[in-house]
Amino acid sequence: MPFLMKHLLIERIVISTLSTFCWYCTSNSNKGHQDSAIDASIQYGDDSVETQRIKTAKDSLGTMFYNDKPFEILSLRKEVTLRYTGPDDTSKCKDWNLSKNEITSIIKNSEPIDGTYWDLAFAFTTCEINGELKQRGQVFNYSLNGGSWFHITCRDTSMIFGDLKQSHRKYFLKAPQD
Numbered sequence: 001m002p003f004l005m006k007h008l009l010i011e012r013i014v015i016s017t018l019s020t021f022c023w024y025c026t027s028n029s030n031k032g033h034q035d036s037a038i039d040a041s042i043q044y045g046d047d048s049v050e051t052q053r054i055k056t057a058k059d060s061l062g063t064m065f066y067n068d069k070p071f072e073i074l075s076l077r078k079e080v081t082l083r084y085t086g087p088d089d090t091s092k093c094k095d096w097n098l099s100k101n102e103i104t105s106i107i108k109n110s111e112p113i114d115g116t117y118w119d120l121a122f123a124f125t126t127c128e129i130n131g132e133l134k135q136r137g138q139v140f141n142y143s144l145n146g147g148s149w150f151h152i153t154c155r156d157t158s159m160i161f162g163d164l165k166q167s168h169r170k171y172f173l174k175a176p177q178d
Helices: 003-021 087-095 100-109 115-121 166-171
Strands: 037-043 049-057 077-080 127-135 140-147 150-155 159-164
Touching: 077 087, 087 127, 100 140, 100 150, 100 166, 115 159
Parallel strands: none
Antiparallel strands: 037 049, 077 127, 127 140, 140 150, 150 159
């Protein structure tokens, strides 16, 4: 096998492996860490082995957000969006307010949901509270919707949570369908 093809094959395998295991977001809080390297090896049918040293940023991968672990709400701002529904819903947003403590309670007591459940069971309103939160030095963006759900993002990773608690229905404009 020509050298270039071997090289491309090794790169493809390493990228595929890393993208499979490292699907969580990266963090600016990891800047300044020293670089390290990993060895990637491939064995061919003729029993020859090629090893390539690949530099990676040590600890450059961030962490997933875990709503059952301690976190801090850094900011919140109320917004009206037309991404989900039409302009006739915007009047409901004026009186919808949540404190940092209420948002913290909602996030702590919500459950991760998948896209299908989110689409079928939860309402989409024009009312949102957006902001940033911090967990273990990692900053995440959150967007809490008046339809009893929110998503937390960091770079290219987004997690959706739904609040299914009966006691939390008072915090939202619309409850999920049970």
